[in-house]
Amino acid sequence: MFKVKNGCNNTWMNGEEGKMTQYILAVDGGATKTVLSLRDIKGNIYFEKTSTSTNYQAIGTEKAEKVLTDLLGDAYKETGIRAIDIAAFAMAGIDTIKGLSIVQLMVDRSCKNSPFQIGRIIVENDVQSTLIGLTGKQPGALVISGTGSAAYATDGKGKIVRSGGWGHRVGDEGSGYWIGREILNAIFRFEDGRLQKPTVLTDLVYDMLQISNIEQLNDWIYHPDYTNAQIANISRVLPKAISLGDERAIDIACNAAKELALMTHAVLRKVGQINEDFTVYLNGGVLKSNAVILKLYKDYVKEKYPRISFHLCNQNPIDYIANRAILSLQ
Template identity: 55%
Template sequence: MKESIILAVDGGATKTTLTVRSSKGKKLFEQTAKGSNYQTVGEDVAIQVLSKLLSEAYRSINLKQIDVAAFAIAGLDTEIDLAIIRDIIKRSLKKTPFRAENIIVENDVHATLLGLVGNHPGALVISGTGSVAFATNGNGKVVRTGGWGHRASDEGSGYWIGQKIVNTLFRIEDGLLDGPTILKELVFEKLQIKSMGELMSWLYHPSYTNAQLASISSILPKAVSIGDEHAIMIAQNAAYELFLLVSAILHKIHYQNEIMPLYVNGGVLKHHPKILNLFKQSILQSFPFVSIELCNEEPIEYIVKRATHCLMDNGI
């Protein structure tokens, strides 16, 4: 039986990983470059990043024929995004000798879920800088809840937690909430500042990014372990928001209490034990037959599995 060739791309806002594997699992090429989410870097840069990675992959393996190419790209949220990203991929591929028999273009979380579960029911919730949940009924239906960015959603995410922490500090400063809170000391220590005025300047500095605000969420576990009431409240609310994401996604696939995996990923669910434990409790109380499993592999591995499932489905 002929050995098939798989090309997989995990294209995020900050980095892009491209790998080429054989159907037997041999790694022929793998390299990481800067981000290729066109919403973040622009279409021209996305093409440059993908073209360079594809060209270097071709020079390394010297094979023209790719049986399945799976492009899992962040920022693919609408049909308009899909059309733009397909054009970016088409233009990038044209710059190389590669010829792909089957091309998959999907949102990165969508592709990760299908890499995890294949043609079986399952769900995936991610809480990192942002938050999103996907689920499939195993019969081709894939649905989504959340992931609409910090201006519209991202509840329970690192950004959301960072915002709640900062909001709590300013509300205490204004006398709208009772203090004190250890959160203030921890934020000041993390940012190397000494006053609320400096915090204000940091928030509205021209170089401010959402990722910077999300990074403040890293102080929450310590504040929770100390027993800070404001920190505990934020953790409880974050866990509840993530539970709502999963509850909504399960209802969308008409989940009927069958045994099914729920995969969890992202820095909030991996590094905030209080949030993870509260989230698990809520899920198991409402959906006792759902098994919660933590994603432990690098994202590109799930994209490779997505491409491998495609090979199997097409009998390649």
């Protein structure tokens, strides 16, 4: 098979079959970064680029919209493809009806300011979109612990339920941000004399940030360019502290695992009867990079749901979101 460019409408045709190729746009708009991918329905990638966060709750709608607009413009310049059959925008920060309307307006403006002609636009929560792309029409659950955290589940018949994912101000328990905040809190508590035993977390964080005292740490936390992702990045020192036997680090890991398990228990109760072939998919940097938290989490969940299985996602979220878009065309 070969591809030939149709100069009339800047789309591509299948040289063997003479049929128009269907194109999809997939956008993974997270709290830390945003990935846009332009593919055909067979999975061939024509353009893919990573940019900064598009979570309006963290950076505001104006900045988030600019990131989306720039990515869409870059995709068109690179490919020359104009007609897109479906675009799936899987965006962080969609937790309420009002949040959805804010993001929809932001996405609509970005698309109108781009050269693309898009047949259908899907805008939904990033975890929900990933879950649909993972499970298709099968029952299953998805638990994510990255910068933020959330759990979603589906019965495979259209019912989708959630737990967690309420953002850093009131939630995100067990996430990288939550762990980073707990680490920083432990450092300040020890400095104040509210924590009796010293913790190696202090030295590890100071080394990471290349600072030497608590005042410099405080200045770093409250600097003008602060982002939640920077606090989440602090969580990377936890595995090292655990390997050194630090009691406070172990407590943080246990509590993170318990919080993620509580989210999982909640969505599994909401979704209904769980069969033996029910799978809980796991994604996010915390679960992928911290073996202690991963094991503790599985043990806690198995206490109530011994028959379920776990699958650690080995693809990037953008691949599942692209699959979600493709499934909507079928």
